[in-house]
Each structure stands twice: as structure tokens, then as C-alpha cells.
């Protein structure tokens with residue numbers, strides 16, 4: 001049996017009345033790159049805090065590599081890059097990275113850590129003089145100061161420019177290819193789509209979807225239909241098409257979202273109109289995410 005890297009079993013965590021994590025169960029395995037998505041306040045940071053033992057669950061259990069979070073962290077099995085992680089002032093980047101290496105039970109050489117994070121040229125810079133994107137790279141260096149089995153990243157690429165971001169993900173990919181588990185929370189859905197093997201969608205502390213990006217898109221169950229009309233058509237007739245969820249008409253072009261594209265297109269021909277350039281496509285991850293979370297909002301409100 002494969003040992004899980006991370007296992008949550010019915011985990012609850014509330015702050016007063018707010019149920020930040022509400023009965024969360026999940027298992028992550030070695031070598032997986034997993035994106036944690038969710039709207040603001042969905043419970044992503046709380047989940048990562050629980051995972052890292054920074055907070056204790058009110059009930060349920062959190063296991064890392066079969067033991068408690070602290071045990072795994074003390075053993076150097078976890079590297080983390082948190083959103084809120086303040087960097088020590090008055091020290092240089094090299095000093096800070098050296099300290100992280102000294103503290104890690106299975107450290108890498110500080111010069112290698114600096115090089116991998118692309119910050120060798122910043123080694124002598126004081127930490128409080130860094131730009132936002134540079135500070136992110138330093139946090140990343142601290143998360144990869146040693147040979148950890150699990151790397152946890154909370155919105156790691158915020159503030160990074162496009163080139164830095166690409167370099168960052170290439171390095172992360174290497175880490176996962178070496179059998180490490182990489183878990184990252186993000187608001188950039190295109191990143192989750194491009195990088196993650198698996199996407200977890202959180203909403204109000206619960207897991208709404210868990211699968212590959214393709215599976216999440218399919219789960220939304222909505223398809224996009226677009227076509228051009230040669231002659232104007234009464235919008236009321238279009239709006240009455242079966243399974244239609246949205247309709248946008250701009251000039252001669254009509255865009256529809258439908259929960260049953262075949263039936264909608266069939267009915268469209270039944271209106272006696274002649275659509276040209278008809279295209280039917282699945283949703284992008286971003287649209288799927290919005291559709292899934294909005295459907296849940298509608299269901300629970």
C-alpha cells in the first residue's frame with residue numbers, strides 16, 4: 001500500500017461562528033502536484049495551517065506520512081512557503097538561506113539553494129530591501145533548503161513576473177518528478193490548469209471537487225455554444241431554448257452556455273434559424289470553477 005503524504009480525516013476548524021474547515025477528508029500521494037483552489041475565505045490558508053501543525057483541528061485528524069504534522073516537520077520532511085511568512089529584517093539573503101539550511105535535518109548546500117531559486121545575485125542584499133517578487137523567491141528558497149518529501153506553497157507566485165513564474169514552476173515540476181508531493185494554493189486558475197495533476201476545489205471549508213483539471217471542467221457539466229446568425233432573431237426565442245444557462249448577443253454573434261448542448265442545438269434548428277460557424281466547446285477551468293462554486297452558493301443559500 002502506498003503511504004499517503006497527507007491525510008485529512010473529517011477535519012473541522014471554526015473561528016467563533018465561522019466554519020473555516022468543515023469536515024474535510026482528503027489524501028495526497030507521493031509525486032502528486034496538487035492545486036488547492038477556492039474563492040476568498042474558502043478555507044485554503046486554514047487548511048494549510050492545519051496541515052503544517054500551525055493550528056490544531058477542533059475535531060478530526062491530520063496525518064503527514066502516517067504521523068502527526070509536527071513529527072514530519074521536525075524530521076525535515078516538509079518545506080513550506082506561506083503567504084504571511086515575514087522574513088527576518090537586518091540579515092542578508094545569504095545569511096537567511098544559510099540559517100534555513102542549518103536548521104534542516106537533510107540540508108542542501110546554501111549556494112545550490114540560492115542558485116535553484118535564481119537569487120544568487122541577491123545573496124548580499126538585505127532582506128528588507130527586496131521587491132515583492134524577489135521576497136517571494138527568497139521564501140521559495142527557504143521552502144527548498146533541504147530534501148523535503150512534501151512542499152507546501154500558499155499563493156507562491158503572487159508578485160512574480162512572467163519569467164520568474166515560469167522558472168519557479170519548472171523547478172517545482174522537477175521536485176515532483178523526483179517523487180515529492182507539491183501542494184499549492186492559488187488564485188491563478190491557468191496555473192492550476194497547466195501545472196497540477198490534481199485540483200481540489202474548496203468552498204466554505206468543504207471539498208466541492210477533486211480531480212484532474214479535465215475532470216473538474218467536465219463536472220461543471222456546462223458547454224459553450226457560439227454561432228453567427230445571418231438575420232436578426234427575436235432574443236426571447238433564443239432565451240427560451242432548453243438547457244440554456246446564459247445568453248449573450250453581440251451583433252450577429254450569439255454565445256450560449258448550456259447544460260445539454262445537443263438538446264439546445266437541436267432546438268435552435270427547430271426555431272427555423274440558420275446558425276453559421278457553430279462551435280461547441282467545454283468550459284475553461286476558470287469558467288468551470290465559477291460554475292461549480294456558484295451552483296453550490298445557489299444550493300446552500
Ligand SMILES: Nc1ncnc2c1ncn2[C@@H]1O[C@H](COP(=O)(O)OP(=O)(O)OP(=O)(O)O)[C@@H](O)[C@H]1O
Nearest residue numbers: 015018019020038039040041042043044045046047
Ligand atoms: N484567525 C482568524 N480568526 C477569525 N476568522 C478567521 C481567521 N482566519 C481565517 N478566518 C476566517 O475563516 C475563513 C477561511 O479563511 P482562510 O484564510 O482559510 O481562507 P482562504 O481560502 O485562504 O482565503 P483567501 O483566498 O482570501 O486567502 C474566512 O471566513 C476567514 O474570514
